[in-house]
Amino acid sequence: MTDRSFGLFEPDALLPAQFYAAFRGGSGVRGEKRLMLAVLEDALDCFQKYAAAHDGHGQALFEEANAWIASGDRGWFFSYENICETLEINPEYLRRGLDSWRHGQANVVRHVVATAKNDSPRMRAAG
Numbered sequence: 565m566t567d568r569s570f571g572l573f574e575p576d577a578l579l580p581a582q583f584y585a586a587f588r589g590g591s592g593v594r595g596e597k598r599l600m601l602a603v604l605e606d607a608l609d610c611f612q613k614y615a616a617a618h619d620g621h622g623q624a625l626f627e628e629a630n631a632w633i634a635s636g637d638r639g640w641f642f643s644y645e646n647i648c649e650t651l652e653i654n655p656e657y658l659r660r661g662l663d664s665w666r667h668g669q670a671n672v673v674r675h676v677v678a679t680a681k682n683d684s685p686r687m688r689a690a691g
Contacts, residue, residue, distance in 0.1 A: 600647040607632055607644070608662070615666055633659060 607629045614626035638645045648655035 597650060600642065600650055603642055604644075604647050604651065604653075611662060612665070615669055633662065 610625045610629035611633065614622040614629070617623050617626055633644050635644055637643050640646070645655050648658065
């Protein structure tokens with residue numbers, strides 16, 4: 565008997581290249597599915613690239629991607645929900661992963677800012 569429990573406790577994180585490799589170049593991804601994958605990739609790229617944007621254009625791109633991902637609307641062929649369903653991706657799971665990533669990024673930014681403040685010339689002179 566083989567112990568199969570080891571797979572239950574492995575992290576379920578994937579690198580973007582690993583995620584998209586499952587779709588790229590495969591004979592099962594043609595036509596509309598390729599376009600859907602491109603739309604999803606673009607939204608995920610905008611979400612991650614502009615999550616911490618300070619300029620108006622970057623913030624607008626992030627908000628547009630975030631609103632599209634958060635929407636539960638299925639009335640449009642290229643809605644987030646329909647694309648995920650067609651590509652056999654759990655939309656809620658992907659949302660949770662993006663939310664977790666965003667919170668992790670925010671924590672990193674807060675840590676860097678706090679470290680920079682504590683390492684300012686004034687603080688070094690006082691110490």
